[in-house]
Amino acid sequence: MAPVTILLLSTLLLLAVLVNAADLYKALELDRSASEKDIRAAYKRLSRKYHPDKNKEKGAEDKFVEIAQAYEVLSDSTKRQIYDRHGEEGLKAHEGGGQHHANPFDMFQNFFGGGHPGQQTRRGPTSVSEMEVSLADMYTGSSIDFMVKKKILCDHCRGSGAASSDDIHTCTGCGGSGVKIVRQQIFPGMFSQAQTTCNECGGRGQIIKHVCPHCGGHKVVDHTQHYTLEIPRGMPEGQEVVFEGEADESPDWEAGDIVLRVKSRKEKGSFRRKEHGLYWRESIGIDEALLGFEKNLTHLDGHLVNLKRKGVTQPGFVQTISGEGMPIYESTGYGDLYVEYNVVLPQRLSPETRRKLAEVFHGHAGHAKDEL
Ligand SMILES: *[C@@H]1O[C@H](CO)[C@@H](O)[C@H](O)[C@H]1NC(C)=O
Ligand SMILES: [Zn+2]
Ligand SMILES: [Zn+2]
Numbered sequence: 506m507a508p509v510t511i512l513l514l515s516t517l518l519l520l521a522v523l524v525n526a527a528d529l530y531k532a533l534e535l536d537r538s539a540s541e542k543d544i545r546a547a548y549k550r551l552s553r554k555y556h557p558d559k560n561k562e563k564g565a566e567d568k569f570v571e572i573a574q575a576y577e578v579l580s581d582s583t584k585r586q587i588y589d590r591h592g593e594e595g596l597k598a599h600e601g602g603g604q605h606h607a608n609p610f611d612m613f614q615n616f617f618g619g620g621h622p623g624q625q626t627r628r629g630p631t632s633v634s635e636m637e638v639s640l641a642d643m644y645t646g647s648s649i650d651f652m653v654k655k656k657i658l659c660d661h662c663r664g665s666g667a668a669s670s671d672d673i674h675t676c677t678g679c680g681g682s683g684v685k686i687v688r689q690q691i692f693p694g695m696f697s698q699a700q701t702t703c704n705e706c707g708g709r710g711q712i713i714k715h716v717c718p719h720c721g722g723h724k725v726v727d728h729t730q731h732y733t734l735e736i737p738r739g740m741p742e743g744q745e746v747v748f749e750g751e752a753d754e755s756p757d758w759e760a761g762d763i764v765l766r767v768k769s770r771k772e773k774g775s776f777r778r779k780e781h782g783l784y785w786r787e788s789i790g791i792d793e794a795l796l797g798f799e800k801n802l803t804h805l806d807g808h809l810v811n812l813k814r815k816g817v818t819q820p821g822f823v824q825t826i827s828g829e830g831m832p833i834y835e836s837t838g839y840g841d842l843y844v845e846y847n848v849v850l851p852q853r854l855s856p857e858t859r860r861k862l863a864e865v866f867h868g869h870a871g872h873a874k875d876e877l
Contacts, residue, residue: 528575529574529575529578529579529588530575530579532568532571532572532574532575533547533548533551533572533575533576533579534547534551535547535579537589539579541580541582541660542730544576544579544580545580545657545660547576548572548573548575548576548580548616549616549750551568551572552569552572552573552576552613552616553750555568555569555572556569556613557569569609569613570609572609573606573607573609573612573613574606574609576612577606577607577612578596580660584596584599587599615663615664615756616658616663617750617759617760627757627758627759628758628759628760628761629752629753629754629755629757629758629759629760629761630752630753630761631752631761631762631763631764632752632753632761632762632763632764633745633764633765633766634763634764634765634766635765635766635767635768636651636734636765636766636767636768637767637768637769637770638734638736638767638768638769638770639769639770639772640769640770640772640775640776640778640805641805641806642736643736643738643739643740643769643778643831644738644739644804644805644806644831644832645738645805645806646736646737646738646739646740646832647736648733648734648735648736649733649734649736650731650732650733650734651731651732651733651734652729652730652731652732653729653730653732653751653763654727654728654729655727655728655729655730655751655752655753655754656725656726656727656728656753656754656755657725657726657728657730657754658724658725658726658754658755658756659717659719659720659723659724659725659726660719660726661717661718661719661720662717662719662720662724664724664725664754664755664756665713665717665724665756666713666716666717666720666722666723666724666756667713667714667715667716667717667722668714668715668716668717668718669715672713672714672715672716673711673712673713673714674711674712674713674714675710675711675712676703676705676706676709676710676711676712677705677712678703678704678705678706679703679705679706679710681710681711682703682710683702683703683706683708683709683710684700684701684702684703684708685700685701685702685703685704686698686699686700687699687700687701724755724756725753725754725755725756730751732748732751732763734746734765734767736767737834737835738832738834739781739831739832739833739834739835739836740767740834741780741834742767742768742769742778743766743767743768744766744767745764745765745766745767746764746765746767747762747763747764748762748763748764748765749762750762751763776805778831780831780840781830781831781832781833781834781839781840782830782831782840782841782842782843783805783829783830783831783840783841783842783843784842784843784845785802785842785843785844785845786844786845786847787800787802787812787844787845787846787847788846788847788848788849789818789846789847789848789849790848790849790851791848791849791850791851793814793818794817794818794819794820794846794848795817797813797814797815797816797817797818798812798813798814798818799811799812799813799814800812800813802844804829810826810829810842812824812826812844814846818846818848819846819848820846820847820848821845821846821847822845822846823843823844823845823846824843824844824846825841825842825843826841826842826843826844827841827842828841829841829842830842
């Protein structure tokens, strides 16, 4: 073979390996720099989406299997390293020819701790909490990052609680059934049978020889996860935002949801909201109340609203400014702004002012002795 051909061949081989290497990441919609957490999160999201019990689209099952196989390799740091360096071929060599894939359905079940999404599964508790955001965020729309402390399945033992799969033994006391049949002699030659929970394994049917060092056998570990809450413009008060399957994980259940009930923070001296109406209290001086005024009110997003009155404004008067309320949720347009005027009288009057006012109101100047 000519040297050129050899070079070409090896380039092709290398290319093939690289293409393969990209594929497992592609199956999880990740790039090669993905963290362990990213991989977990991607598997969690995509395996639910393509589970054939849930997704009846053509090709969903193939995709589901592909996702499971990708996760199987990438979630295992040793396998991932081999795969990154030597591709699929490297993995095959590592596993002694041929690849042994875990059953994708078992894997799904282990991951979520329940059965298939179509079946009746035990669900973990749903966590409901209130989240206060600023009214300005609800006015303009925004996204807010927040953190949640929760339990996740231990990555090391994948929720078994054992140091390795070799450390999980079928309980010899009950043969794995978790119950023991106790025979008691009532009379000579007469026995009764009773079923009791196996005392050796506590009814689990398994004995763990060496507990997982990562989680101490608890099967779950503490974890702080970041989320982003999307706040749409004009989001209604008390709206619930659901983060599906993001509550505490456990091998005994399919994780429940995190539900956030979103409300605007009450701030003194700021705008108040009622549905898509906004309320504002504006203080004016007695001169403004009598003579009229023009001023600017800074709105939630910083734009200026012109407040203008000619003539007398009574205390408690409410001026309606149309189109300056909250944005109407999932629609166009805005509600109205209601400005209530609060008239503030001066603490005291100078003799000069007093004299002038008396002249205005009574047609003569007040006497010096009337002054305070
Ligand atoms: C209100 O804002 C407008 C626009 O910036 C400005 O032209 C006007 O002078 C302001 N009026 C008052 C009373 O400050
Ligand atoms: Zn563990
Ligand atoms: Zn037992």
